[in-house]
Amino acid sequence: MDNLVTSNIRQRPTRTLLSVAGVALGVVLIVLNTGLVEGMLNDRIRRERGVGAEIRFGRSGAMLSPSSSNPVDVRYGDQLMKIEGVKLVSPVGYYIQSGNSGLGMEIVEGVEFDSYSTITGAKIVEGRAPQTDQEVMIDEFKALHNKLSVGSDIQVFGETKKVAGIYSPQVGSRIKMPLSALQSALSADGKCFEILVKVTDPDKQDDVRKRILDKLPGNEVLLTRDIGVGVGREIPGIKGFVRAVLVLSVIVSALVILLAMYTTITERTREIGILKSLGASKGFIIGVIEKEALTISLIGVLVGLVISMIAAWVLERATTLQLEFTWSWILRAGLIGLGAGALGALYPAIRAANKDAVQALSYE
Amino acid sequence: MDAILKTENLVMTYRVGKVDVNALRGVNLSVGRGEFVSIMGPSGCGKSTMLHILGGLLKPTSGKVIVDGEDMADMTDAQRTDTRRRKIGFVFQRFNLFPTLTAEGNLQLAEQIHGKGKKIVDEETRREVLRLLRLENKMRHKPLELSGGEQQRVAIARAIINRPAIILADEPTGNLDSENSEIVLEMLQKLNRELNQTIVMITHNPEAAAVAARTVHMRDGMIVGEE
Ligand SMILES: Nc1ncnc2c1ncn2[C@@H]1O[C@H](COP(=O)(O)OP(=O)(O)OP(=O)(O)O)[C@@H](O)[C@H]1O
Numbered sequence A: 001m002d003n004l005v006t007s008n009i010r011q012r013p014t015r016t017l018l019s020v021a022g023v024a025l026g027v028v029l030i031v032l033n034t035g036l037v038e039g040m041l042n043d044r045i046r047r048e049r050g051v052g053a054e055i056r057f058g059r060s061g062a063m064l065s066p067s068s069s070n071p072v073d074v075r076y077g078d079q080l081m082k083i084e085g086v087k088l089v090s091p092v093g094y095y096i097q098s099g100n101s102g103l104g105m106e107i108v109e110g111v112e113f114d115s116y117s118t119i120t121g122a123k124i125v126e127g128r129a130p131q132t133d134q135e136v137m138i139d140e141f142k143a144l145h146n147k148l149s150v151g152s153d154i155q156v157f158g159e160t161k162k163v164a165g166i167y168s169p170q171v172g173s174r175i176k177m178p179l180s181a182l183q184s185a186l187s188a189d190g191k192c193f194e195i196l197v198k199v200t201d202p203d204k205q206d207d208v209r210k211r212i213l214d215k216l217p218g219n220e221v222l223l224t225r226d227i228g229v230g231v232g233r234e235i236p237g238i239k240g241f242v243r244a245v246l247v248l249s250v251i252v253s254a255l256v257i258l259l260a261m262y263t264t265i266t267e268r269t270r271e272i273g274i275l276k277s278l279g280a281s282k283g284f285i286i287g288v289i290e291k292e293a294l295t296i297s298l299i300g301v302l303v304g305l306v307i308s309m310i311a312a313w314v315l316e317r318a319t320t321l322q323l324e325f326t327w328s329w330i331l332r333a334g335l336i337g338l339g340a341g342a343l344g345a346l347y348p349a350i351r352a353a354n355k356d357a358v359q360a361l362s363y364e
Numbered sequence B: 001m002d003a004i005l006k007t008e009n010l011v012m013t014y015r016v017g018k019v020d021v022n023a024l025r026g027v028n029l030s031v032g033r034g035e036f037v038s039i040m041g042p043s044g045c046g047k048s049t050m051l052h053i054l055g056g057l058l059k060p061t062s063g064k065v066i067v068d069g070e071d072m073a074d075m076t077d078a079q080r081t082d083t084r085r086r087k088i089g090f091v092f093q094r095f096n097l098f099p100t101l102t103a104e105g106n107l108q109l110a111e112q113i114h115g116k117g118k119k120i121v122d123e124e125t126r127r128e129v130l131r132l133l134r135l136e137n138k139m140r141h142k143p144l145e146l147s148g149g150e151q152q153r154v155a156i157a158r159a160i161i162n163r164p165a166i167i168l169a170d171e172p173t174g175n176l177d178s179e180n181s182e183i184v185l186e187m188l189q190k191l192n193r194e195l196n197q198t199i200v201m202i203t204h205n206p207e208a209a210a211v212a213a214r215t216v217h218m219r220d221g222m223i224v225g226e227e
């Protein structure tokens, strides 16, 4: 029977190739998308946790989903400075634009460079800090991957700006501009997204947080170390997106296998009649077709994984996208590919098993 | 003689739209163990229908079909399939080999189905069958690389390899030239004599019928004579 399975697979190379491609596509969809979500999330969490401020102060409910609304009055900064244990503050504004590679989204931060640099340790390594509203600075990673250098053009707010400087290390977003320029571009004078708070004694950050909450109630006060542990992983819409990708790839893989096996069993009607004349049970016939579908699906899964790895390699070099593959998603993608293949083959297999033996034998 | 196959008042009516086609109208046939019976009759007289019922591919409208002690007319589809697996070997006019498999692969598939995955055919029977059919050197070939006569010999080997109680052959020489027909008939006769294999063979050719010890004549869905 295994012989029958493999000989059938080899006999129809085009059909086999198409089915393999269908399953591989499903696997690529899952692995690349979850890899991107995982990679971008972790990358952003790493950069957010590296800002050097133990506490971030913002508007309730707004802080975990970055948006271009800047609801916080920068004058909260002065009030924060008066609270015991606060060493330094620095307001940060947000503008969200679609990524310049066309993929994903990109955050542009507006910062007051002196205070920001003191808290985060970000230093200009090339050029100088941006001074006008026509200038921005970028981190070295972006400079490297987008092949940008001091003096390069860059799109922000749909306008062409100049890269004035490159800073290091990577903290927060990858593009920064003067806060005042961001405010005027968004007509949000005196506003920001959040205020970074550096404390005098990191061991007492919990106490400082409580004091801030007491003095300035109604605001959100997050500890940077909590970002990415539970709360920070909840980017709105991500779960739905991942689920949609899963459903889509199951449908694609199952449908391709369904169509492939369906045409196959029609072509092989007489062979099914022969199996029946030899005394093969329905279970045996279903088994033959399922084995064939599973073998094709397995090849599709392997091909899909290889393509995903290559695509990830290319994407990471050509864009600032970061991908992280986890074993659990690779495993799930594999099981989904096999499961969808088995599912897609089920209907054709049952139809084959239920064919009338005499009619099948006289099929031309 | 000990009957290995027996039908009692076998009736088969096909329904085509609103019309009933009486393919078999009460057939009583008895075949003894080790017998070689040929069946002759004009086209459309019900020969294939009877053979399909004897092999459990069709369920008769009424009557009994007793194969090696089991009444197949009473059985469910799955039970008939199982009886077929254990007791019947089919040979068809169109050879019906799997084109993607070698001769060896075709035999193995039949053995696998028969043994439900286990290998239960003993090597000696296998060698004997291949020797009688002169197939020892053909086992690595695919059907398209074999002549019609050779393909039919592989099909016969496949039918007999599991040593079924009965071989049912529907015009096994119908697609062969006279030379190959002769070889195939001669081999069927050898299998019958040397392995005591029971064979029921449909044929249109009187010369072919002559190799069988007994010929049954059919007409209009009934047996009308024997010689
Ligand atoms: N599936 C079917 N549906 C309806 N009628 C059928 C069916 N199969 C056979 N018949 C009819 O039953 C009768 C007997 O057919 P059968 O095939 O048994 O004849 P046969 O003796 O084998 O003929 P031939 O020598 O041409 O092979 C014919 O009239 C045929 O038209």
Ligand SMILES: [Mg+2]
Binding pocket: B047, B048, B049, B170
């Ligand atoms: Mg016929």
